[in-house]
Amino acid sequence: MKSLKPLMILLPLSLLLFLSGCETNMVVFEPQGPVARSITDLINWSLIWMLIVVVFVFALFAFIIWKYREKPENMDYEPPEEHGSTLLEVIWTGIPILIVIALTIPTVKTLYALEEVPQSLEDKEPITIHVTAADWKWIFSYPDEGIETVNYVNIPEDTPVLFKLTSASTMQSFWVPALGGQKYAMAKMETELYLAADNPGSYMGKNSNFNGRGYAEMEFEVLAQTQSDYDEWVQEVKDTAPKLTENKYEELLKPTHLGRMTFNDTHLAWVDHSDMKSKTYTNPELYRYHGYQGKTFEEDDNYKNADETDESEKDEDSHGGHSEDEHDSHGGEHHGH
Template structure:
């Protein structure tokens, strides 16, 4: 009841302000619940500060307002109260501590398998973001999907995030917080869905014209449904070729696609030495499409910069008297 009351107290004003459904206050898994509890805790302290500050403000304005009996009164100069200064310095420090400890604890907890699921072996799914689509690779099952991901309910899922090009943000509000996906890097995110259901995920990091429509579906299924789906994909889905994959990476919107193998067989964009597949020419209609610098150009630029600096040092005395 306490958590329900807190959620209502904090969510109702936000609903009126936003005019939309607050998915983060309807968690469908342990990770999302931990985040909601942290949000509620923070909002409770914010509400307390606002009420106290505005209450004191109203009280002081009313108590020390100008009245006929004190018209023109000027109070004597005083040193002030050491006790009050200590109090109003200590209170913010205590509030910061009260917010910091649960925040740090929760963030560290979210890096591991959620509590209560330690005995279950996580399912590993590699997530590759590209403009403007999400690619999900199941290395253990040997299948790959685009713009949707199926998972079994009540099972920890380890998402390993990377990007084929620009940086994106992977977020499924009903199941957990967001994490960035970056080229030649890998971040990890644990999520669990309590029950079967469909949950929308999206990219929340601006990366060009198509980012607003860069959405995907997370479909939580029973174990039986999930196993049947994996079997069906292996038997019926077409095979993904390297040429087809490179075509998919171009900056376009795609529907839902399914393949009976993964692109990890020939490229893993999280590998620091992986090939860079982004082509600036594909972004020409955005205006300035950027440029890829190779090692020779970088060395040339460094040499030019060094020559300019040396030239300035050699002729520095010519301008000293100006």
């Protein structure tokens, strides 16, 4: 039995690594904010109970096989007829109930806590950022600052951020693994998600919902900055970024992959995608003829490119799509780094 114990402990850990694609650098186990830490603690609590169950079951399995194995002295043994044990039945029914209770109570408490400002940051006023999902890009609107960005969002460190999620078309899933769990962004609805970052840093976000050929490359960056760097970035955008127009915004909503973009003003002035009466921007004719356009952004912010407007107009084709040259032109300096 002693030789079996290390194997019993390694089995669930090996299974966990196998299910994660043999990836040892699991971001969810390296939380970078209070929300992510709460989720990680809950995951660890669940793993502890699963490990206890697996070790106990494997140990009991090995013990029973060894104790009741067939031996020469019991070859002709016929067990007597039994009607069961009430005590044992109560025990093996009660134990799973207790385990479910031990998992349910912290899960419910954590889920409700995640809907509020993290306790460690309750003394700080949260900033609000509206998130609009579109195929296949993320649009971030800062209503108080009058700024809109595409495929990246800057936030101050140690500050709660209230993300208000919606979609202009299909349902997407907003997820920043290092900072918190995922929530769905749905057209004509609004969901809310609090996130915060402990320290300055760059964190990847993605769409974790399967909703078409281009969803896997629908990524964005969350850049946590010091308060002074964040304020400097906001002021620089106000001084230099182009004004967002309704026509430009509707062009952004077409099913394409884009680079990072930055604008003054937000689309909230003329459309609220969480409103039940708002327009849905699905552009089915572009899906039918073009599939998905472009590729994941690898360039920086494009708003200082003087020829951006000319390029976008020149590359517009008969179906309203974009050529690959346009997507390659999204470059420039990404302010905030």
